[in-house]
Amino acid sequence: MKSKSRPGEGARTSRAKAQGPVTIEMVAQAAGVSLSTVSRILNGTAVVSELKRQAIDKAIAELGFVPNPVARGLAGGRTLSIGVITQAIDSPFYGAALRGIEDELDPAGYNSLFVSGHWSPQAEARCIDLLRARRVDGIIVLTGRLTDQALKVCAKSQPVVVTGRTLKAPGLFSLNFDNFEGGRLATQHLLDLGHRRIAFIAGDAEHPDANERLRGYRAALEAAGIAVDPALVVPGQYHEVSGLMAVDRLLESRQQFTAIFACNDQMAVGAALGLHRRSLRVPDDVSLVGFDDLSTSMYAFPPLSTIHQPAYELGRLAASAMLQLLAGKQPVAELPAPRLIARESSRRLRG
Amino acid sequence: MKSKSRPGEGARTSRAKAQGPVTIEMVAQAAGVSLSTVSRILNGTAVVSELKRQAIDKAIAELGFVPNPVARGLAGGRTLSIGVITQAIDSPFYGAALRGIEDELDPAGYNSLFVSGHWSPQAEARCIDLLRARRVDGIIVLTGRLTDQALKVCAKSQPVVVTGRTLKAPGLFSLNFDNFEGGRLATQHLLDLGHRRIAFIAGDAEHPDANERLRGYRAALEAAGIAVDPALVVPGQYHEVSGLMAVDRLLESRQQFTAIFACNDQMAVGAALGLHRRSLRVPDDVSLVGFDDLSTSMYAFPPLSTIHQPAYELGRLAASAMLQLLAGKQPVAELPAPRLIARESSRRLRG
DNA sequence: TTGTATGCGTTATCAG
DNA sequence: CTGATAACGCATACAA
Numbered sequence: 001m002k003s004k005s006r007p008g009e010g011a012r013t014s015r016a017k018a019q020g021p022v023t024i025e026m027v028a029q030a031a032g033v034s035l036s037t038v039s040r041i042l043n044g045t046a047v048v049s050e051l052k053r054q055a056i057d058k059a060i061a062e063l064g065f066v067p068n069p070v071a072r073g074l075a076g077g078r079t080l081s082i083g084v085i086t087q088a089i090d091s092p093f094y095g096a097a098l099r100g101i102e103d104e105l106d107p108a109g110y111n112s113l114f115v116s117g118h119w120s121p122q123a124e125a126r127c128i129d130l131l132r133a134r135r136v137d138g139i140i141v142l143t144g145r146l147t148d149q150a151l152k153v154c155a156k157s158q159p160v161v162v163t164g165r166t167l168k169a170p171g172l173f174s175l176n177f178d179n180f181e182g183g184r185l186a187t188q189h190l191l192d193l194g195h196r197r198i199a200f201i202a203g204d205a206e207h208p209d210a211n212e213r214l215r216g217y218r219a220a221l222e223a224a225g226i227a228v229d230p231a232l233v234v235p236g237q238y239h240e241v242s243g244l245m246a247v248d249r250l251l252e253s254r255q256q257f258t259a260i261f262a263c264n265d266q267m268a269v270g271a272a273l274g275l276h277r278r279s280l281r282v283p284d285d286v287s288l289v290g291f292d293d294l295s296t297s298m299y300a301f302p303p304l305s306t307i308h309q310p311a312y313e314l315g316r317l318a319a320s321a322m323l324q325l326l327a328g329k330q331p332v333a334e335l336p337a338p339r340l341i342a343r344e345s346s347r348r349l350r351g
Numbered sequence: 352m353k354s355k356s357r358p359g360e361g362a363r364t365s366r367a368k369a370q371g372p373v374t375i376e377m378v379a380q381a382a383g384v385s386l387s388t389v390s391r392i393l394n395g396t397a398v399v400s401e402l403k404r405q406a407i408d409k410a411i412a413e414l415g416f417v418p419n420p421v422a423r424g425l426a427g428g429r430t431l432s433i434g435v436i437t438q439a440i441d442s443p444f445y446g447a448a449l450r451g452i453e454d455e456l457d458p459a460g461y462n463s464l465f466v467s468g469h470w471s472p473q474a475e476a477r478c479i480d481l482l483r484a485r486r487v488d489g490i491i492v493l494t495g496r497l498t499d500q501a502l503k504v505c506a507k508s509q510p511v512v513v514t515g516r517t518l519k520a521p522g523l524f525s526l527n528f529d530n531f532e533g534g535r536l537a538t539q540h541l542l543d544l545g546h547r548r549i550a551f552i553a554g555d556a557e558h559p560d561a562n563e564r565l566r567g568y569r570a571a572l573e574a575a576g577i578a579v580d581p582a583l584v585v586p587g588q589y590h591e592v593s594g595l596m597a598v599d600r601l602l603e604s605r606q607q608f609t610a611i612f613a614c615n616d617q618m619a620v621g622a623a624l625g626l627h628r629r630s631l632r633v634p635d636d637v638s639l640v641g642f643d644d645l646s647t648s649m650y651a652f653p654p655l656s657t658i659h660q661p662a663y664e665l666g667r668l669a670a671s672a673m674l675q676l677l678a679g680k681q682p683v684a685e686l687p688a689p690r691l692i693a694r695e696s697s698r699r700l701r702g
Numbered sequence: 703t704t705g706t707a708t709g710c711g712t713t714a715t716c717a718g
Numbered sequence: 719c720t721g722a723t724a725a726c727g728c729a730t731a732c733a734a
Contacts, residue, residue: 021711023710023711023712024711024712025711033720033721034720034721034722035711035712035721035722036712036713036714036720036721036722036723037719037720037721039712039713039714040713040719040720042712043712043713045713045714046719046720047719048719048720049719049720052719052720066480066484067484067711067712068425068484068486068710068711068712069484069485069486070421070424070425070430070485070486070710070711070712071425071710071711071712071713071726072711072712072713073421073712073726074419074421074422074425074710074711074712074713074725074726074727074728075711075712075713075714075725075726076712076713076714076726077713077726078713079421088450089440089446089449089450089453089465090443090446090447090449090450091446092441092443092446092647095440095441095442095443095446096441098440098441099439099440099441099467102440102466102467111464111466111481111485112465113462113464114440114463114465115453115462116450116453129417130462133417133418133419133420134420134421134462135419135420135421240647240649240650244650266647269647269650270650272650272652273650273652273654276652276653296443296591296617296620296647298591299591299595299620299621299623299624300651300652301623301624301627301651301652302627303624372727374726374727374728375727375728376727376728384704384705385704385705385706386705386706386727386728387704387705387706387707387728387729387730388703388704388705390728390729390730391703391704391729391730393728393729394729396729396730397703397704398703399703399704400703400704403703403704418727418728419726419727419728421726421727421728422710422726422727422728422729423727423728423729424710424728425709425710425711425712425726425727425728425729426709426710426727426728426729426730427710427728427729427730428710428729
């Protein structure tokens with residue numbers, strides 16, 4: 001056996017004879033102090049003499065003691081775990097946010113429990129119940145489908161951080177992105193390029209984010225003195241195929257348009273394929289703008305013009321806010337303003 | 352207040368007067384039986400008379416009792432949670448696998464604890480320690496960087512399911528995908544289309560999957576009587592930008608080639624952009640084949656020819672195997688054979 | 703079949 | 719400052 005300790009084996013030295021895990025009691029015995037003294041230095045609950053502290057540290061190191069979070073959870077009520085609700089763990093957008101949450105929580109000693117709501121309020125309510133049963137110390141809801149009311153109720157039992165809406169309540173912190181401004185920005189970009197007939201591929205009507213983006217689209221058009229043509233607004237469901245279908249629908253209804261603003265990047269990519277299928281070139285025949293700036297969107301063809309949304313940052317900020325809440329402080333955090341990323345899928349209207 | 356119970360509130364009725372959570376003891380008292388009898392029917396540990404069972408069921412429903420997993424974990428040693436190690440939670444490929452795991456585990460009452468190894472063996476070892484400290488009932492490792500030896504050691508403490516390698520040990524089940532055959536298939540496809548100068552964008556040399564695919568590439572070439580040209584094999588790191596850089600490298604070294612086989616879809620997409628930047632059209636000037644068949648690859652431009660890898664199924668199978676292991680059975684499961692998905696990024700060599 | 707008693711590993715509340 | 723000791727909520731060996 002090499003002298004280096006093997007991975008996955010913890011810090012326990014080879015001469016540790018313990019069968020089961022090392023307990024506080026064993027540490028106490030080895031250090032010649034009482035069990036509660038060990039617990040205290042572990043939690044920093046009280047001051048202990050330097051002498052004993054060293055003896056204990058030594059014993060901990062030698063035995064390779066590692067506290068049992070389960071027992072801790074039972075006795076202390078804190079599990080050092082945060083529940084995170086998202087609609088689908090494999091969402092390209094929220095994936096980055098989850099990574100942000102993980103990166104922020106890990107150094108603080110917290111673990112995250114990711115659960116998927118599957119776009120259903122019922123499933124989401126189940127998730128909440130599940131997380132509460134697991135005694136998580138807090139819950140982060142990434143753009144859930146739950147009502148504001150339900151969230152407020154939930155916040156009474158444990159801290160809640162929610163993204164995608166603005167909401168004030170005790171123990172509740174919300175982190176919203178200015179989707180309206182983003183929608184306006186995207187539309188204005190196309191307007192600036194000379195486009196006048198701009199189609200809009202919407203998101204689910206139940207989705208507040210999507211509606212805000214639509215509102216931004218309308219506002220930009222109206223500010224430019226252009227009437228919103230309802231025939232140019234087609235529904236979508238935030239995934240690629242719905243973008244493709246939206247384009248089909250647009251083309252079959254024989255609408256005239258020179259640009260498309262898709263409510264998210266996934267639909268934009270689907271739309272690009274749909275246009276290609278109909279022999280329409282992006283951006284030569286139709287300009288295209290998305291929303292989200294997924295990490296892959298710069299590799300789309302053509303590289304997608306879009307509104308940057310800081311998914312990773314969103315996760316970090318949400319987690320950071322949760323940590324603040326847990327510490328009894330009132331979080332202060334704000335998402336950066338929407339920013340247009342002009343790439344190659346949009347160009348000046350020729351003529 | 353509406354009569355329907357609010358989400359996130361559990362089944363607890365409004366007349367429950369409990370402050371804190373309902374305990375087994377309270378249920379027992381309400382049903383006029385002993386605490387352990389309740390525990391027994393909860394776990395199906397023993398047979399109980401129909402009469403008491405009904406009384407207990409009633410009490411449970413009325414009080415809205417929900418077992419405390421934390422206490423359960425401490426007392427019984429089972430936490431009903433499975434640790435899942437992946438390299439990055441937001442990986443497009445493993446995201447689907449995570450969803451599969453979640454879908455399979457959830458109905459069985461298990462939760463998953465996702466942790467990221469960040470492509471580092473050290474970090475991965477930390478993950479293992481963390482999961483074991485959390486007393487997970489089992490660990491699923493999605494193509495980890497740990498040594499076989501470390502995994503075997505780990506399997507002594509709790510069941511382990513590992514993907515991306517073939518390994519036999521007690522309490523350990525492995526689920527491998529035939530990457531060699533996949534690599535061979537992809538290359539053969541290009542060969543069949545008449546290509547002779549086929550470049551290969553490799554994955555990390557440390558990555559067994561990537562090496563197998565390379566081996567498949569070589570085997571196909573050799574079987575066709577074509578010498579492998581080392582200059583046509585360029586390194587990559589499995590993400591988009593490395594695909595782009597690989598193409599740059601290839602072009603700058605003025606190699607002649609009519610097709611590229613990229614070791615995964617992400618690099619293929621990057622390569623497509625690289626080619627476009629150099630005014631080379633896919634597939635007219637260069638055919639392109641990827642590997643993985645990410646859900647987005649059919650929306651790439653042009654839709655990507657690739658080797659289908661069942662990520663979601665992989666997750667389900669891994670989780671299912673874990674459930675079997677937990678039940679004391681020897682899992683039997685095998686991944687489907689690699690399958691070529693021919694789309695529009697590859698075409699017959701003209702001339 | 704059912705109840706009693708003990709323990710799981712910690713935290714927290716007491717006295718000293 | 720420190721050490722007993724009682725929870726924490728449940729599972730389980732043991733007794734009835």
